[in-house]
Amino acid sequence: MNSLLAYCRPGYEGDVAAELTQCCAELQVYGYPVFNRAQGFVVFHCNEEGDAETVGQQLAVSQTIFARQIIVITHYLDDLEKKDRLGPILHAIEASDSDEHTNTLLYVEHADTEAGKELAKFCRKFTVPLRQGLRNSGRLTYKEKPHGRGIHLFFTDYDKCYVGHSYGKQRSAFASGVCRLKFPSGAPSRSTLKLEEAILTMLTESQRQRIFREGGTAVDLGACPGGWTYQLVKRELSVEAIDNGLIDEHLMATGLVNHYAEDGFTYRPKFGRVDLLVCDMIERPDRVAALMSDWLHKGWADHAIFNLKLPMKKRYETVVAALGEIKTRLGKAQHDYMINVRHLYHDRDEVTVTVIKD
Ligand SMILES: C[S@@+](CC[C@H](N)C(=O)[O-])C[C@H]1O[C@@H](n2cnc3c(N)ncnc32)[C@H](O)[C@@H]1O
Structure with missing residues (x-):
């Protein structure tokens, strides 16, 4: 096979498909996406031999909005027999292995759907003999190393699975791409x-140290x-909290919050500017995009982290338009910021945007 597999929140397949098509086109890779509604993943078939590998080595999950994980698929096995699933899977992994890369991690995964979750126990148990078989045949290192190539099995049923791999710098560090x-x-x-996940996964360690002090x-x-x-106070910031609603009493008692x-x-x-909006x-x-860019442009805040609530349809297009709006309003100053957008695991029908000054 010469395809990619992207995991996503169920219901976002159309958005991942649109985004993946665009990301591939930017790498001069063309093909077509295939998915069913609410299945929690998209398969993108590439036209030219070797193209899936090119994308797998170049496209980082962290640069995308809606993909939780992206795998280069080499095989699809759809008639695995209960009495010997291991044989054909080991054979497929061996057939697609190369001396150029060392496999240091193994993931046995399923979709984040009700049907997928029923496979969770099976996936966990199956990992044990598979890992052993791969180590015995020298296809997987004994020591796990986060930056090596990862072998992925993605089961869609007890007898059906995709076999593929991912690269250390490109993949999400989390199993199934879920933090x-x-x-x-x-x-x-x-x-x-939502904010905790954004701070932990979208900012670098040095950005966290710079902002939260x-x-x-x-x-x-x-x-x-x-x-x-709560997340800001926990990280020692003084907060101006703006809302007509009621704020938690314990937060007020910290002395770090003004409501x-x-x-x-x-x-x-209140004092002309803040570090973070x-x-x-x-x-x-x-x-929201216009408001956030105005705060940054006018110097009322150095950095911003915010949610964009998404409509029911054309969500990818909506996010792209909002990002365009932010960049236009920032003008030349856009180059002073690192802008990231992610549909985080804890987000619902929304994406999280971080705009961090260099
Ligand atoms: C999703 S809730 C925020 C939850 C909050 N981030 C938390 O972690 O507890 C949205 C809040 O935005 C407030 N809100 C909506 N429009 C607003 C406006 N124009 N000005 C101030 N607050 C607004 C609502 O009152 C509501 O409390």
Whole structure:
């Protein structure tokens, strides 16, 4: 096979397909996507031999919006027999292996759907003899190394699986591309996990150190009940929390939060500027994109992290348009920022954008 497999949140297959088609075209790779609604993955068949490998080695999951993981697929096995699944799978992996790369990791995965989750126990159990078989035949190192090539099996049923691989710098570091986080017991809302995932997975260590420091300042637009403010306070920032709603009392008791019942669209920072602007207001994405770029452009905030709530249709196109709006409004200054957009695991019908000053 000469195809790519991208995992996504169920329901976002059309968006991944549109994005993957565009990303491949930028690498001069052409083909066509195939998917069923809500199956949690998309297969992209490339036209020219070797093209899937080219994309797999060049396209980082972190540069995409909707893909959770991207795999180069070499085989699709659709008639695995219960009494010997291992044989044909080992054979497929051997047939597509190359001396150029060392396999250091093994992933046995399934879609993030109800049907997929039924395969979870089987996938876990199957990993053990497969890992052993691969190590015995020298196809997988004994020591796991995060930067090596990863072997992936993606089961769509007990007798059907895709076989493929990913590269260290390009893949998501998380199994199935899913960053699971424990809900912090003191946080006032589940939304807190969206900002935590963004901080942990979309910023570099040096950006985190630069932004989150004692004495740092932030504005949180649409703050109530305070899940995002919780993440900022936890990282020692003083926060101006803007919302007509009620804010969590424990957050107020930290002494690091000032709550203003004002409109997020007309609010201005009390002391002229802050280090970080965050925004989780439920509003049209073009309005939020314009507001965020104005804050950055006018120097009211150095960096911004925000959600863009997505419409039911043409979500990829909506995000691309919002990004275009941000870049246009920033003008030449856009080159001073690192802009990332991701549909995070904890996001629902929204994407998270980080705009971080270099
Ligand atoms: C999804 S909730 C935010 C949840 C919050 N990030 C958390 O973690 O707890 C959206 C909030 O935006 C607020 N909001 C919507 N429009 C607003 C506006 N124009 N100005 C200020 N707040 C607004 C709503 O009152 C609501 O509390």
